[in-house]
Amino acid sequence: MQSTITPWEVKGDIDYDKLLREFGISPLKDLPKVFTDDLLFRRKIVFAHRDIQKILDAKKNSKPFVMMTGLMPTGKFHIGHMLIARQMIFYQQLGAKLYIAVADIEAFLARNQPLEQSYQNAVEDYITNYIALGLKPDNCEIYFQSKRSSDAKKANAYYRLQNILAKHATFNEFKAVYGDISPAKMVASLLQAADMLHPQLAECEGPIPVVVPVGIDQDPHIRLARDISQRIKLPMPPFIQLSSTYNAFMPGLSGGKMSSSDPNSFIALTDTKADVEKKIRKYAFSGGQPTLEEHRRKGGDPDIDVCFQYLKFFFEPDDKKLEKLSKDYKSGKLLTGELKEYTIKKITEFLEEHQKRREKAGSFISKYIR
Amino acid sequence: MQSTITPWEVKGDIDYDKLLREFGISPLKDLPKVFTDDLLFRRKIVFAHRDIQKILDAKKNSKPFVMMTGLMPTGKFHIGHMLIARQMIFYQQLGAKLYIAVADIEAFLARNQPLEQSYQNAVEDYITNYIALGLKPDNCEIYFQSKRSSDAKKANAYYRLQNILAKHATFNEFKAVYGDISPAKMVASLLQAADMLHPQLAECEGPIPVVVPVGIDQDPHIRLARDISQRIKLPMPPFIQLSSTYNAFMPGLSGGKMSSSDPNSFIALTDTKADVEKKIRKYAFSGGQPTLEEHRRKGGDPDIDVCFQYLKFFFEPDDKKLEKLSKDYKSGKLLTGELKEYTIKKITEFLEEHQKRREKAGSFISKYIR
Numbered sequence: 001m002q003s004t005i006t007p008w009e010v011k012g013d014i015d016y017d018k019l020l021r022e023f024g025i026s027p028l029k030d031l032p033k034v035f036t037d038d039l040l041f042r043r044k045i046v047f048a049h050r051d052i053q054k055i056l057d058a059k060k061n062s063k064p065f066v067m068m069t070g071l072m073p074t075g076k077f078h079i080g081h082m083l084i085a086r087q088m089i090f091y092q093q094l095g096a097k098l099y100i101a102v103a104d105i106e107a108f109l110a111r112n113q114p115l116e117q118s119y120q121n122a123v124e125d126y127i128t129n130y131i132a133l134g135l136k137p138d139n140c141e142i143y144f145q146s147k148r149s150s151d152a153k154k155a156n157a158y159y160r161l162q163n164i165l166a167k168h169a170t171f172n173e174f175k176a177v178y179g180d181i182s183p184a185k186m187v188a189s190l191l192q193a194a195d196m197l198h199p200q201l202a203e204c205e206g207p208i209p210v211v212v213p214v215g216i217d218q219d220p221h222i223r224l225a226r227d228i229s230q231r232i233k234l235p236m237p238p239f240i241q242l243s244s245t246y247n248a249f250m251p252g253l254s255g256g257k258m259s260s261s262d263p264n265s266f267i268a269l270t271d272t273k274a275d276v277e278k279k280i281r282k283y284a285f286s287g288g289q290p291t292l293e294e295h296r297r298k299g300g301d302p303d304i305d306v307c308f309q310y311l312k313f314f315f316e317p318d319d320k321k322l323e324k325l326s327k328d329y330k331s332g333k334l335l336t337g338e339l340k341e342y343t344i345k346k347i348t349e350f351l352e353e354h355q356k357r358r359e360k361a362g363s364f365i366s367k368y369i370r
Numbered sequence: 371m372q373s374t375i376t377p378w379e380v381k382g383d384i385d386y387d388k389l390l391r392e393f394g395i396s397p398l399k400d401l402p403k404v405f406t407d408d409l410l411f412r413r414k415i416v417f418a419h420r421d422i423q424k425i426l427d428a429k430k431n432s433k434p435f436v437m438m439t440g441l442m443p444t445g446k447f448h449i450g451h452m453l454i455a456r457q458m459i460f461y462q463q464l465g466a467k468l469y470i471a472v473a474d475i476e477a478f479l480a481r482n483q484p485l486e487q488s489y490q491n492a493v494e495d496y497i498t499n500y501i502a503l504g505l506k507p508d509n510c511e512i513y514f515q516s517k518r519s520s521d522a523k524k525a526n527a528y529y530r531l532q533n534i535l536a537k538h539a540t541f542n543e544f545k546a547v548y549g550d551i552s553p554a555k556m557v558a559s560l561l562q563a564a565d566m567l568h569p570q571l572a573e574c575e576g577p578i579p580v581v582v583p584v585g586i587d588q589d590p591h592i593r594l595a596r597d598i599s600q601r602i603k604l605p606m607p608p609f610i611q612l613s614s615t616y617n618a619f620m621p622g623l624s625g626g627k628m629s630s631s632d633p634n635s636f637i638a639l640t641d642t643k644a645d646v647e648k649k650i651r652k653y654a655f656s657g658g659q660p661t662l663e664e665h666r667r668k669g670g671d672p673d674i675d676v677c678f679q680y681l682k683f684f685f686e687p688d689d690k691k692l693e694k695l696s697k698d699y700k701s702g703k704l705l706t707g708e709l710k711e712y713t714i715k716k717i718t719e720f721l722e723e724h725q726k727r728r729e730k731a732g733s734f735i736s737k738y739i740r
Contacts, residue, residue, distance in 0.1 A: 149526075160517065
């Protein structure tokens with residue numbers, strides 16, 4: 001099947017090697033221990049980059065750097081969203097300053113969601129979950145695209161940059177990157193480029209290395225921001241070229257894309273134990289064989305098994321245990337039903353603790369939204 | 371000759387009646403005395419409108435209203451710019467709150483002028499001249515597109531509106547209005563629409579009648595802002611439809627367009643007496659006859675005579691004197707050279723007084739830029 005990857009759709013099977021070649025990005029390798037201590041890097045869930053050396057150098061030399069990311073406050077916060085959330089927390093612990101954009105203008109322009117609803121979703125679901133996952137308020141600036149800052153200088157500078165960027169992009173460039181384009185999408189793209197670049201403005205940090213961790217499908221946004229940024233001569237000092245990292249797609253329950261609009265494709269962080277049991281038992285795509293006899297004989301395929309992937313992405317932090325699960329599954333010793341029940345146990349244990357932390361998180365929101 | 375009127379060019383002869391028919395705007399008539407007391411309205415230099423009744427009603431009922439306009443801070447401030455400046459002061463005296471946008475983003479996007487240079491031109495030339503012409507600091511908000519406000523709420527709201535407007539316009543609409551279109555022009559247009567509409571946001575005045583006085587060539591901007599504004603359902607209360615007035619073009623010295631890029635096409639408000647004498651004697655297009663004998667016999671045509679037009683627009687406020695000049699010129703009694711010398715006298719008298727006021731104006735700038 002032909003695969004299609006744009007920021008607007010992911011279709012078909014994903015050939016990661018081909019993506020790397022086509023997009024001109026590099027595999028992540030020879031990372032220092034502070035990175036590989038984190039399972040996302042160690043297990044190559046975050047697997048590729050552009051210009052990561054700038055960030056490694058900053059860390060090595062104890063120089064400041066920024067991690068910039070965004071959230072689209074549509075739909076429920078689910079385990080797929082934890083990929084970026086975990087990276088936020090990783091970089092924060094590494095010493096980065098975080099810039100986190102709530103893409104409420106993009107949600108309005110591209111998905112017709114009113115700003116009020118985006119505000120509510122972002123605060124009550126996304127940011128509350130970030131806090132429960134371990135995000136700290138220090139060195140962390142969460143803002144809404146529709147109201148950048150209560151600091152007027154910063155607000156003016158951010159939107160000024162969006163306007164200035166328009167001079168450095170052509171319609172053909174937007175079309176080449178995004179396919180179909182409308183004034184709304186174009187303006188949203190310019191604002192997203194401003195999101196990535198504005199931490200380097202004088203009103204923010206000044207020129208500084210910035211890493212933007214994304215799914216590989218978001219690379220067109222990165223390319224556009226990188227390209228435009230290097231054309232700007234005036235009225236600011238040159239931008240340091242953006243760094244980016246790329247994470248694999250976390251599969252949806254049935255093995256396709258995890259979609260906020262299909263509750264049976266994901267596990268939400270507000271799901272109950274009963275939800276998890278039902279979803280995993282009923283919907284989780286299995287890499288096992290059709291019959292018990294066949295499974296015992298041929299074994300299962302963990303690479304396409306959704307439960308195994310979920311354990312690998314998040315829920316089995318112990319490498320040895322994960323390795324044993326993989327081995328036993330491949331040999332046919334571990335059955336699909338057993339793997340599903342183990343996954344249910346790990347996810348519900350996680351959710352039980354998480355939901356307790358989530359209860360307390362709400363009262364800290366005001367430390368994050370300033 | 372075919373005439374072409376877009377915001378980017380004015381070519382050929384202007385058939386005002388045709389413009390009115392094509393653009394669907396109405397002649398200004400039956401104005402109250404407070405308007406016709408001003409020569410720009412009395413002499414039909416401001417000659418047409420859309421929805422002016424909203425402004426007349428506000429004035430009649432002592433309700434608040436806004437006059438919004440902008441300045442493009444490229445080139446020298448010349449007598450052509452006085453047309454809008456005079457209207458600013460007229461509306462301010464009438465009781466309007468003024469919103470005056472320095473279009474520095476547009477100057478950058480459309481004309482490649484750095485923001486710093488726009489700031490300098492705006493402050494040292496345009497705004498200084500406004501003050502010398504009589505603009506008062508009260509009830510007057512002058513702002514730069516690149517830094518809307520030192521009030522963060524207002525700044526965020528203004529740029530939020532620009533972004534939201536993108537959802538309510540199509541590429542075809544921009545093309546229909548502007549002809550050729552680029553991301554830069556499109557973004558500048560959206561910002562200009564935000565300029566016209568944002569006085570009605572909750573963070574500014576709330577819904578309020580707003581009049582935008584423009585040259586007829588600027589009507590495409592007005593149409594776009596009016597059209598888009600009526601499609602916005604969320605996230606703000608409906609906008610009151612914009613009112614607009616249209617003024618005639620003030621001819622350049624040689625009879626064509628007055629162009630900031632051609633110093634011999636205009637008289638700057640910083641010109642010396644010698645400059646004025648030279649420019650009027652050498653360049654001012656005359657409606658007189660080629661020879662003295664022929665002029666005495668056939669008479670001149672004040673309607674195409676640049677000096678007569680300048681007197682009519684600004685420099686001869688006495689209607690009876692203007693009428694006599696017209697009559698004497700048509701009859702051949704008044705010669706071209708005599709009309710030119712009279713115009714030089716009136717302009718230099720004006721400039722002498724103006725330049726004295728201009729000297730003092732600089733020290734008041736900080737009251738206008740807040």
